Amino acid sequence: MDACVAVEKEVDKVLCKFTAFQDRSSLLIRGLYSDLENIKKQIDESEASDDCFTLRDSINLLQNQILARTKEIITNLSTEHRDLHSSVSKVGKAIDKNFTADFACVSHENFFDEGKQDMINEVICRHYLREGCLNVAETLIKDTGIDMPEDAKVPFLELNCILTSLKVHDLEPALEWAKKNREKLRAQKSSLEFKLHRLAYITLISEGQHRIKEAIEYARRHLTGFVHQHEKAIQTLLGCLLYVRSGLENSPYADLLSSCQWIEICEVFTRDACALLGLSVESPLAVCINAGCTALPVLLNIKQVMQQQQVHNMWNSKEELPIEIDLGQNYRYHSIFACPILRQQSTESNPPMRLICGHIISRDALNKLTTGNKLKCPYCPVEQSPSDATHIYF
Ligand SMILES: [Zn+2]
Known part of the structure; x- marks a missing residue:
């Protein structure tokens, strides 16, 4: 939040300068315009008058004066406009200073490996199709050569x-x-x-x-x-x-x-x-990006802590984050099973297994509790064969 406030301060400064510049330039231009109108009127009058020579001389003088002033105003305005660039670039610097630009450290190590790029392109392409941006999707398909x-x-x-x-x-x-x-x-x-x-x-x-x-x-x-x-x-x-x-x-x-x-x-x-x-109501890509943005500050914090303790890889082999991140009610889609024996969340490689007595434990727990070819349920001591347990899907 502090970062946003710091950048906002710089943006406000730029906006303030822009408004002042705009007000000043339109005032000067309006002044010039009315001077020109006056000259035009005088020229028209001089043409109708008998004593046109004297009048024309004075008009010529006025014309030269106004031309000189126009040049001066334009030079001043363009110098002022150039100065605005430095204020704009200060906003860029404030963004660089206050926000982390490199997020690679929090992503999965092999995330952008060859082969995965096509999958990412396809997800992006489906997002554009879903949003009705057909032309963008078609161009992406052509440029990346993905098979859609x-x-x-x-x-x-x-x-x-x-x-x-x-x-x-x-x-x-x-x-x-x-x-x-x-x-x-x-x-x-x-x-x-x-x-x-x-x-x-x-x-x-x-x-x-x-x-x-x-x-x-x-x-x-x-x-x-x-x-x-x-x-x-x-x-x-x-x-x-x-x-x-x-x-x-x-x-x-x-x-x-x-x-x-x-x-x-x-x-x-x-x-x-x-x-x-059979499509999700929201774009999966938009959901991922929003969820990622919400989780990012927590991940960056934990990364710093882990670096201090010299733990380098944030993602462990079980694809679990080192910390639980609450993304809020909108990002809860399905139930998660936690094994009552090992107190771990189930994963694809360690899914929940239903024993014949109806109790459910994780596959890892099931393997650990199996002796010989027999398994005793840790809750009701029903003896059974581990191969009778069935994989449960949520
Ligand atoms: Zn049981």
């Missing part, structure tokens, strides 16, 4: 196309998609299709009294099918018709017109469509 199957792009393209339409309040593509995937959406208890029709209905009534008939017709055609799951919501939608004439915005139903409805529908669509296509 054509059909990997299709779901992202379709989702982005629909989301773009939703953002400009066009429900049609989303409705068509929901209709096409109706059965699957129903199976995952999604109310997406109802919410889309609901919004289409609200859009109609929000346009005023002249569309009420159309709205009722729409409700009959599209909302009646949802009566069983959304009875209350449909009652609200029909109840609000009473207030359309006097203005829905001043009625108890005003919240139906809230612009949040459109933000919500985009979220519902993204969540339900991603679930249906």
